Amino acid sequence: MKAYFITGTDTDSGKTVVTQAVLQHLADKGLKTLAMKPVASGCDWDGTRWINADATNARRHMTLDCDYGLTNPFAFEPAIAPHIAAQEADVSLSLEDMLQHFERLVALNPDVIVVEGAGGWLLPLSDQLMMPEFVKAINAEVILTVGMKLGCLNHAMLTEQAIFSSSVPITGWITNQPSVEPMARSEQNLDTLKQRMASSHLGSISFDANWQNLALGHLINLPD
Ligand SMILES: Nc1ncnc2c1ncn2[C@@H]1O[C@H](COP(=O)(O)OP(=O)(O)OP(=O)(O)O)[C@@H](O)[C@H]1O
Ligand SMILES: C[C@H](N)[C@H](N)CCCCCC(=O)O
Ligand SMILES: [Mg+2]
Numbered sequence: 001m002k003a004y005f006i007t008g009t010d011t012d013s014g015k016t017v018v019t020q021a022v023l024q025h026l027a028d029k030g031l032k033t034l035a036m037k038p039v040a041s042g043c044d045w046d047g048t049r050w051i052n053a054d055a056t057n058a059r060r061h062m063t064l065d066c067d068y069g070l071t072n073p074f075a076f077e078p079a080i081a082p083h084i085a086a087q088e089a090d091v092s093l094s095l096e097d098m099l100q101h102f103e104r105l106v107a108l109n110p111d112v113i114v115v116e117g118a119g120g121w122l123l124p125l126s127d128q129l130m131m132p133e134f135v136k137a138i139n140a141e142v143i144l145t146v147g148m149k150l151g152c153l154n155h156a157m158l159t160e161q162a163i164f165s166s167s168v169p170i171t172g173w174i175t176n177q178p179s180v181e182p183m184a185r186s187e188q189n190l191d192t193l194k195q196r197m198a199s200s201h202l203g204s205i206s207f208d209a210n211w212q213n214l215a216l217g218h219l220i221n222l223p224d
Contacts, residue, residue, distance in 0.1 A: 001106060003113045003140035004171065007163070009155035011119045013147030014176030016054045017211050019116045021174070021203075022143060023061035024217030031111040035062045037072045038098055038134065039086075039118055039125060042079030050075035054116055057212060064110055073101040083124040093125040098134050115140060121159050121166075132166040143202065143222075144173040146193065149183050153192055160197055172200035174220055177207040 004022060008015040019035065026033045040052035055072035074093060076085035086093050105113050115138070117123060123131040135142065142163050146156045156173065163170050175190060183189065194201055203220030205211075 001110065001113070003115060003138050005115045005117060005135045005138075005140035005142050005168075006145060007117045007121045007142055007159065008145035009120060009147050009152055009159055012178060013120075013145045014178050014205065015116050015145045016057055017176055017178075017205055017216070018143065018145040018174050018220075019054070019058050019114055020061050020212070021205060021216035021220050022114050022222070023058060024215055025220050025222060026112050026114070026217075027061065027063050028217045032064050032109070033062045034064050034066060034105045034108060034110040034113050035059055035071055036102065036105060036113055036115040037118075038101065038115065039074040039076075039082045039093060039131075040072050041076045041082045041085040041118065043075045043077050045077075050077060058114065058116060060212075062114075064108055066105065066108055070101065070104050070108075073098070081124070082118050083126050086126065093129060095129055095133055095137060098125075099137055102134075102138050113138075120155075121162050132163075132168060136166060136168050141169045141171045143171050144199075146173050146175045147178045148175050148186055148189065149178065152183075153189065153196070156193055157196055160199060164198075170199040171222065172202040173197060174202050174205065176205045180207050180209075182207070 006015045006019045035058035037055040043050035043052045
């Protein structure tokens, strides 16, 4: 069993789009997949529970089925930093609880679990816990989403360095265009990233307002 953790240069960089592409790519390879968005802030009440759009979207592209609560065990209403949302809801996020939820997915026997983070790499979950500790504990490999906008060179290189400092393996990085207008000198910025990043460029995703209904798996290339 393998786990990929999808992080990004920032919130709104395109992690949810990349999570969809990775799930589709793995499905195209015939692999059994499950998705996880362990902690989500920015949720809607569906009459029974808080539901997060990233989790719902990822669930549309996994090949195995599971209860919503296994995909997204921690869901908070306000679209704010998750550790603050958790505090306000009187929920304490612990590594033990998060691992227990992850193990419930493992028990369903997938080939791959694709986990979407929240925000960027260094995400606090409580006064004691940061997201990279969870990523390390589940032995995931990281895929970094680079949102192609001015400032992404610094954010991409800093994030890659921080992932290395956390002693977590990186599969590589995927560029995503999060706005209808491409950034100025997009190609030159991509060339700079290719020159400066230590890990591999795994693919590029363009802007398309209809992305949720598109097949994106062929745009990326993951090692077997
Ligand atoms: N390639 C794309 N084509 C069209 N829209 C995009 C694309 N990438 C991102 N967007 C839009 O930008 C917004 C942010 O993207 P996304 O939700 O993937 O970010 P994120 O990194 O997952 O953020 P979060 O930290 O909230 O999980 C979304 O509204 C999405 O529709
Ligand atoms: C609400 C938002 N869309 C994300 N789900 C959470 C982003 C948290 C960012 C925390 C931070 O680094 O400041
Ligand atoms: Mg997202």
